[in-house]
Amino acid sequence: MSTETNGAALPKAVARHAQASDLYRAVWRWHFxxxxxxxxxxxxxxxxxxxxxFKDEVDRFVHAGFMQIDPVATHRLAPSEIIAAALSAQPGRAIKYTDPADDTLSTEVTVQPDSGGRMAVYVNQYTGAVLEARPDRSTFSWTLRYLHSFRYFGATPRMMIEIVGGWSILLVLTGIWLWWPRGRREGVLSVRGPVRRRVFWRDSHAVTGIFTAGFIVFLAVTGMPWSSVWGAKVNEWANGSNFGYPAGLRTEVPMSDEHLDHIAKTSWSLEQARIPQTAAPAPGMTPIGLDAAVDSFTRLGLHRGFSVALPQTATGVYSGSVYPDDLSQQRVVHLDQYSGRPLIDMSYGDYGPLGRWLEFGINTHMGQSFGLLNQILLLLACLGIVFLAVSAAVMWWKRRPSGRLGVPPLPSDRKVFCGLFAILGIGGVIFPLTGASLVVMVLLDWIWQKTRPALAPSV
Incomplete structure (x- = not known):
């Protein structure tokens, strides 16, 4: 009886092993x-x-010549005098004044020349000396930010943010499945073999991947708000149709067609926020001026380092905004340019639940939520990701057949792809551009399978 039982169990065990092997191949192929x-x-x-x-530290080192100054406790020029000094060196129209975050930093004035792009002029607020005039947002940190977000290359390449984010989540999920011990002890949390052997790179890749998996998913999800499709749509969901402001915020004032993001650095939640308008002035009314506007923003308690966008028309406003590392201090205030009355005053606490969650994620993504600890943890995660890429390349190089790409083999039973593609399809619906790229990859894989036998004799 036991012989018959064992004889019946053997084919079932073989079948289970074959199914597991097929699933492993399918997952491995798409991980590749x-x-x-x-x-x-x-x-x-x-x-x-x-x-x-470490943008602040790097900027202050790279641009120390015009960013760092020696403070003078007894004398500081008024904002209007600082702007006059900036315009004497760079003629044009002043459009933004940025208060220094601390006394050892210079004041930045943004100027629109009669022709050409905006210029950033750095002025010593104690002596009035102009230290530098350069294209706006051309510092090391701004260049790095544009490279990181692909904005440096235009709108279309920015779509890669969403594609890379979605595929990196897929990479993590398939990687965890491949790493899963399944009764193994070696190569799970330890590394075997010398550096010259492929098993060393396989184990190093797997162990590094399991420790960085959570960070990769976090960075992917919190980087998505900068994508041009998913990010823009979620921004609309977060703020509804309230002129780009969080739902519930009082916005019963005339609105212009200008957006806050076009005139000053802003938070992700307010990139689509529209600038309010001052009511048409009565005869004899005069603007309060920049000095009074800066005094008002200071009295209202805006965190140091705030920017003031100057009104450019008779119905414009003074827009004060600041986005320090401390999320609770984020704030935007728009002042009537004649009465000085706040038209809209909002802070991080006024964001909706989705907006607050996303802003916290973005702030942490940029290394700003927990100080040095935040920076060090994400630095280690970034180094881990680079090592994952390098170790993957080494593994591929060591296992690839001569003259071939080395794509992992197809499963014998193609049905195992059904469940995998169903899961991938769900992710594709959530992240549309990732879904579109997934369809392209499926088609390319199908073409590869169809054409490979015809190419085999010549290989």
Whole structure:
């Protein structure tokens, strides 16, 4: 009887083993494709992101010549005098005044010349000396930020943010499945073999991946708000149709067609926020002026380092905004340019639940929520991601057949792809551009399978 039982159990065990092997091959194949598609981008994002975590420190070192000054406790020029000094060196129209975050930093004035792009003029607020005039947002940190977000290359390449984010989540999920011990002890949390052997790189890749998996998913999700499709749509959901402001905020004032993001650095939640308008002035009314506006923003308690966008028309407003590392101090205040009355005053606490969650994620993504600890943890995560890319390349190089790409083998039973593609499809619906790229990859894989036998004889 036991012989018959064992004889019946053997085919079932073989079948289960074959199914497990087929599923492993299917997951491995798509883990390979995900890495092939995005690892170069992840290296770029990791390197630029790791440096950007220390943007303030790097900027003050690289641009010390015009950012760092010696404070004079007894004398500081008025904002209007600082702007006059900036315009004497760079003729044009002053459009923004940025109060220094501390006394050892210079004051930045943004000027629109009669022709050409905006210029950033740095002025010593104690002596009135103009220290530098350069294109606006051309500092090291701004260049790095544009490289990291792909904005440096225009609107279309920014779509890669969403594609890379979605595929990196896929990379993590398939990687965890491949790492899962399944009764193994070696190579799970330890590394075997010497450096020259492939098993060393396989184990190093797997162990590093399991420790960085959570960070990769977090960075992918919190980086999504900067994507041009998913990010823009979620921004609309977060703020509804309240002129780009969080739902419930009082906005019963005339609105212009200008957006806050066009005139000053702003938070993600307020990129689409529209600038209010001052009512048409009565005869004889005169603007309060920048000096009074800055005094008002100071009395209202805006955190140091706030920017003031100057009104450019008779119905414009003074827009004060600040986004320090402390989220609770984020704030935007728009003042009537004639009466000085606040038209809209909002802070982080006024965001909706989705907006607050996303802003916290973005703030942490940029290394600003928990000080040095936040920076160090994400720096280690970025280094881990770079190592994952390097170790994946080494593994591929060591296992690839001569003259071939080395794509992991197809499962014998193609039905195992059904469940995998169903899961991938759900992710594709959540992240549309990732879904579109997934369809392209499926088609390319199908073409590869169809054409490979015809190419085999010549290989």
């Amino acid at each position: 494709y995900a890495g092939l598609l995005i690892l170069p981008f992840m290296i770029t994002l990791s390197v630029t992101g790791a440096i950007y975590l």
